[in-house]
Amino acid sequence: MYRLLIVDDEEIITNSLFEVFNRFMPERLDVYKAYSAKEALEWMSRTRIDIVMTDIAMPGMSGLELSEEILKYWPRCRVIFLTGHSEFEYAYRAIQLANVRYLLKTEGYAKVADTVKEVLDEIVQGNQVTQLLEQSREQLQAFQLMAQGDYMRHLLQESDLIGVYMDIVVDEFCKLSIGLDPTQEVVMVLGRITYPEGRTYLEKNELMNAAQIRANTYLSEKTRSIGVVDKQGDLIWFIQPQEDSEEKYDEHLVTYLEGTLELIQESCQASLGLTLGFTISGASCPWSEVTQQYERLRQLQQLQVGDGIAIIIRDRPEAISGMPGKEGFITAQKAEVLAAYLEAGRSTEFLKELEDISTAALQCCGNPQYTIEAYYTIALMLYTSIGRLGLHGRIDEHGKLMRLDEHASMKEGFYYLKGAANAVFQFKQTDERDRTTLITDRICQYIEDHLSEDLSLVRLAEIHFFNPSYLSRFFKQESGINLSEFIDRCRVKKAKELLRDPYMKVRDVAVEVGYEAAHSFTRFFKKVTGMTPQEYRDTLTVPS
Numbered sequence: 001m002y003r004l005l006i007v008d009d010e011e012i013i014t015n016s017l018f019e020v021f022n023r024f025m026p027e028r029l030d031v032y033k034a035y036s037a038k039e040a041l042e043w044m045s046r047t048r049i050d051i052v053m054t055d056i057a058m059p060g061m062s063g064l065e066l067s068e069e070i071l072k073y074w075p076r077c078r079v080i081f082l083t084g085h086s087e088f089e090y091a092y093r094a095i096q097l098a099n100v101r102y103l104l105k106t107e108g109y110a111k112v113a114d115t116v117k118e119v120l121d122e123i124v125q126g127n128q129v130t131q132l133l134e135q136s137r138e139q140l141q142a143f144q145l146m147a148q149g150d151y152m153r154h155l156l157q158e159s160d161l162i163g164v165y166m167d168i169v170v171d172e173f174c175k176l177s178i179g180l181d182p183t184q185e186v187v188m189v190l191g192r193i194t195y196p197e198g199r200t201y202l203e204k205n206e207l208m209n210a211a212q213i214r215a216n217t218y219l220s221e222k223t224r225s226i227g228v229v230d231k232q233g234d235l236i237w238f239i240q241p242q243e244d245s246e247e248k249y250d251e252h253l254v255t256y257l258e259g260t261l262e263l264i265q266e267s268c269q270a271s272l273g274l275t276l277g278f279t280i281s282g283a284s285c286p287w288s289e290v291t292q293q294y295e296r297l298r299q300l301q302q303l304q305v306g307d308g309i310a311i312i313i314r315d316r317p318e319a320i321s322g323m324p325g326k327e328g329f330i331t332a333q334k335a336e337v338l339a340a341y342l343e344a345g346r347s348t349e350f351l352k353e354l355e356d357i358s359t360a361a362l363q364c365c366g367n368p369q370y371t372i373e374a375y376y377t378i379a380l381m382l383y384t385s386i387g388r389l390g391l392h393g394r395i396d397e398h399g400k401l402m403r404l405d406e407h408a409s410m411k412e413g414f415y416y417l418k419g420a421a422n423a424v425f426q427f428k429q430t431d432e433r434d435r436t437t438l439i440t441d442r443i444c445q446y447i448e449d450h451l452s453e454d455l456s457l458v459r460l461a462e463i464h465f466f467n468p469s470y471l472s473r474f475f476k477q478e479s480g481i482n483l484s485e486f487i488d489r490c491r492v493k494k495a496k497e498l499l500r501d502p503y504m505k506v507r508d509v510a511v512e513v514g515y516e517a518a519h520s521f522t523r524f525f526k527k528v529t530g531m532t533p534q535e536y537r538d539t540l541t542v543p544s
Helices: 011-022 037-046 063-073 088-095 105-128 135-140 142-161 166-175 201-219 247-251 253-272 287-302 333-344 347-363 368-388 410-449 457-463 468-479 483-499 506-512 518-529 533-539
Strands: 002-007 029-034 051-054 078-083 100-104 187-194 223-229 235-241 275-280 312-314
Touching: 002 011, 002 037, 002 105, 011 029, 011 105, 011 518, 029 037, 037 051, 037 063, 037 457, 051 063, 051 105, 063 078, 078 105, 100 105, 142 223, 142 235, 142 287, 187 201, 187 253, 187 287, 201 223, 201 235, 201 253, 223 253, 235 253, 253 275, 253 312, 275 287, 333 347, 333 368, 347 368, 347 410, 368 410, 410 457, 410 468, 410 483, 457 468, 468 483, 483 506, 483 518, 483 533, 506 518, 506 533, 518 533
Parallel strands: 002 029, 002 051, 051 078, 078 100, 275 312
Antiparallel strands: 187 235, 187 275, 223 235
């Protein structure tokens, strides 16, 4: 989903263009409006905007000045100047700017619509055919990249030592050509790829490399970053602003990254057929807290709703309620993999690993201590998961988890672990469906209760702590209709109820369902119902 922002200080022009483009390409284009450059910049700070259609001559900040600020926020944003000025000076200044078009208001809606479509097609094509010029250089630096990856994975596990050995860490960053500053805070992004079915290991590896290169290309435009593959096979990026960036744009960094990740998702889906889900830090953190932040991102990733959707989750304090961070790490390799599968809800892989560990433990007849340790390692994972999910009293298969002596044999004990694991996975699947339904219902109820207020996609996403593009896809997947279509249905339903009151004026009905202008409401109502509001009212039975 791409976003168009219309900016003009003349409300009648802004509102007319908004009405035209709001129904122009609902599947591809989300439309917003602003009545001043200041209001437009507020939108820029809230979400990624792909196309801005703006007047040039406006009070305060002109459209030309606005376009320069826009490109500082979102370098890939395209600008269309729509103005009544035909003087050469305006046109000349406009064409000097990157990614801009220049149109006269006298050219008509059809020409403007064609231009928007052309620009949108250019954006899509640009995302699909972005050439990855760094590929050959990365191949030449393969050994260095391997060393960087190993080093960054080490930091993920032991970042608390950075503060103690800062001088050494600075020197190691330099030797490994890691283009980040360990003395400055860092933002982290965790990415998970959903591969097409039937792909082999090598094919998946090639796809991951291609996705990583595409992501690095986008991220390099405004940030410094390094991305590696973690032990669970997910991608993790460490990101800092460019050294010469202005301080106010450092504050904008997380919002910028969220918008850029959407473009990465679009590019990977279009050119590679890959679905990428991202979890991003809500703020930067010191390098000494990288381990803690990494574990939190993994927890947030497991709380995602919706299946197979290109999700973006931003870390917020309220995002995980009552879930403590992981205390310490499991050092045994298989136990570590097992814990990752449990968190991710990957039941098939978990149960296979559990079977392997159980078999190995039961064969160690000469070393009963190993068998006991293996049992309690797995039992503690399950017990912790049950507590974290609040399942005490709701799952029968946990009463004897931490009491090995109550099992008749070791074999029975491991069989008990399998039953407890199945119960946890079954609850996770049910809980996922319940949470999805609850969130969808909450969004629908909010829309029905606030029809007269701002129901833009960005506003709904902010209220419900979603990424705008993800909210749009999630709602369509769960409800079967577009979010805008649902809002229209609610507005029509509410309008029909209000029109039953013969003493309520049409313009008051328009305001109640979110239309500032009565004529805009009338056009909308007739398009949906085939009748004007007054014609609909005339069909109602007039009470005696």
